[in-house]
Amino acid sequence: MSVTIPAPRSQRIDPKYKRGPKSRGSFEMLAWLFMRLSGVALIVLIFGHLISNLIVGDGINAISFGFVAGKWADPIWQFWDLAMLWLAMLHGTNGVRTIINDYAEKHSTRAWLKGILYVATIFIVVLGTLVIFTFDPCVAGSTLPQC
Amino acid sequence: MSTELPEPPSKIELKAGVGGGGEIPTFNITLRVRRYLPETTAEAYWEDFKLTMYGTDRVLDALHKVKWDHDGSLSFRRSCAHGICGSDAMRINGRNRLACKTLLKDLDTSKPITVEAIKGLPLEKDLIVDMEPFFQSYREIMPFLISKGHEPTKERYQSVEDRERFDDTTKCILCAACTSSCPVFWTDGQYFGPAAIVNAHRFIFDSRDDAGDMRLEILNDKEGVWRCRTTFNCTEACPRGIQVTKAIAEVKQAILSRTV
Numbered sequence: 382m383s384v385t386i387p388a389p390r391s392q393r394i395d396p397k398y399k400r401g402p403k404s405r406g407s408f409e410m411l412a413w414l415f416m417r418l419s420g421v422a423l424i425v426l427i428f429g430h431l432i433s434n435l436i437v438g439d440g441i442n443a444i445s446f447g448f449v450a451g452k453w454a455d456p457i458w459q460f461w462d463l464a465m466l467w468l469a470m471l472h473g474t475n476g477v478r479t480i481i482n483d484y485a486e487k488h489s490t491r492a493w494l495k496g497i498l499y500v501a502t503i504f505i506v507v508l509g510t511l512v513i514f515t516f517d518p519c520v521a522g523s524t525l526p527q528c
Numbered sequence: 529m530s531t532e533l534p535e536p537p538s539k540i541e542l543k544a545g546v547g548g549g550g551e552i553p554t555f556n557i558t559l560r561v562r563r564y565l566p567e568t569t570a571e572a573y574w575e576d577f578k579l580t581m582y583g584t585d586r587v588l589d590a591l592h593k594v595k596w597d598h599d600g601s602l603s604f605r606r607s608c609a610h611g612i613c614g615s616d617a618m619r620i621n622g623r624n625r626l627a628c629k630t631l632l633k634d635l636d637t638s639k640p641i642t643v644e645a646i647k648g649l650p651l652e653k654d655l656i657v658d659m660e661p662f663f664q665s666y667r668e669i670m671p672f673l674i675s676k677g678h679e680p681t682k683e684r685y686q687s688v689e690d691r692e693r694f695d696d697t698t699k700c701i702l703c704a705a706c707t708s709s710c711p712v713f714w715t716d717g718q719y720f721g722p723a724a725i726v727n728a729h730r731f732i733f734d735s736r737d738d739a740g741d742m743r744l745e746i747l748n749d750k751e752g753v754w755r756c757r758t759t760f761n762c763t764e765a766c767p768r769g770i771q772v773t774k775a776i777a778e779v780k781q782a783i784l785s786r787t788v
Contacts, residue, residue, distance in 0.1 A: 394660045
């Protein structure tokens with residue numbers, strides 16, 4: 382049994398290793414920077430969220446529909462939760478994006494996985510933002526003081 | 529003139545068992561080599577060699593023993609055999625090492641010692657890989673002095689502190705142990721790789737060089753420094769003890785402070 386081997390260096394470099402055209406702009410740098418800054422911001426936001434929800438006052442026993450309604454009546458908490466939603470989603474999406482880049486070997490696999498990722502991210506961010514701003518605590522038969 | 533010449537007087541009689549190689553302890557090892565012979569088989573396979581080696585022997589000596597006494601078809605690269613030329617980087621017990629700097633006695637000789645080619649580069653035969661993609665990245669970062677203005681009539685002056693700034697990255701011997709230990713490079717070979725970045729670092733932080741900005745721009749690519757995940761595989765693999773991950777982080781910082 383014999384195998385035909387191409388002459389050494391016949392193609393100089395394996396085409397698999399040929400790098401595509403140089404990327405313009407500094408998207409990867411900004412993504413790298415965003416990961417670090419959003420990470421620091423998320424530590425503050427998430428711990429603030431956990432302390433206010435689970436520890437302060439009655440702690441976890443106070444959590445109910447009314448508790449969430451009360452929190453979102455305050456624009457500060459609205460902003461807090463909005464920032465947490467956006468930063469966590471973009472931070473997580475960027476993390477998964479780099480994982481896809483690192484582990485997917487084919488361009489088409491990468492494109493598909495990242496496409497699904499971006500659609501899921503947009504859906505959740507838009508839905509979450511909508512809920513924070515259009516949340517109406519006064520459902521039918523509500524006994525909340527705001528209504 | 530057929531009479532036997534007398535022994536030269538300088539020759540010292542060595543008593544058996546004193547001095548010489550006999551005193552060095554010997555031990556038996558199993559060398560498990562990943563063979564790939566494209567002329568005969570399409571697939572790579574493991575082959576075991578049982579060898580008696582000395583306490584002063586390195587993995588390279590074991591490979592020599594196989595090639596010279598057991599199986600001449602075993603192929604591997606080595607030139608100086610003393611850790612300077614960077615030819616014999618290979619995966620020894622799953623870690624990238626120079627075969628000429630790894631003593632057998634430092635490995636677990638009770639188990640087979642596995643030796644395979646470095647990963648992520650096209651395998652040519654046995655322990656030999658095609659280094660061309662590795663050197664292509666190296667060339668892209670322009671690993672040579674680029675200076676503006678007039679040529680000085682004497683040597684280019686550099687203070688001790690300025691020289692110290694990039695001292696660590698001057699030690700690179702281009703063995704590819706770092707780049708071929710990088711999981712990001714394994715995926716698709718598009719990443720510039722630690723070695724190219726280390727050699728860019730060597731000129732970016734050289735006070736005599738004027739093309740630092742160009743090199744930073746090259747490494748600001750999507751396949752440049754930002755693909756580094758700081759897994760420290762490269763730092764662990766470097767046979768010269770270069771703080772590779774630190775050098776990459778310094779290049780990242782330089783790109784950031786240049787643009788922000």
